[in-house]
Amino acid sequence: MEQDITNIDFSKGDGIVPVIVQDVNTKEILTLAYSNKESLERTLTTGNSWFWSRSRKKLWMKGEESGNTQKISxxxxxxxxxxxIYLV
Structure with missing residues (x-):
């Protein structure tokens, strides 16, 4: 469902929300990750999937090390x- 992404409620999850990443063509679920406000802003600005790492406590871009980036559709x-849901 398309909603206004400026009204994401980050308060329920201590500043993060779950993100399902789905292939736009095959509909295959690729991963479950987490986003905070900054990673969502970077995703929207760059068109690449950015997330918040709960274990490392830092932002990361999918593919920054592997080269397997995800372009946001x-x-x-x-x-x-x-x-x-990020459709990639």
């Missing part, structure tokens, strides 16, 4: 504005 928000 669309960002979807659930009805409660506390979870995202």
């Amino acid at each position: 669309k960002v979807l928000v659930d009805c409660d504005s506390d979870a995202l």
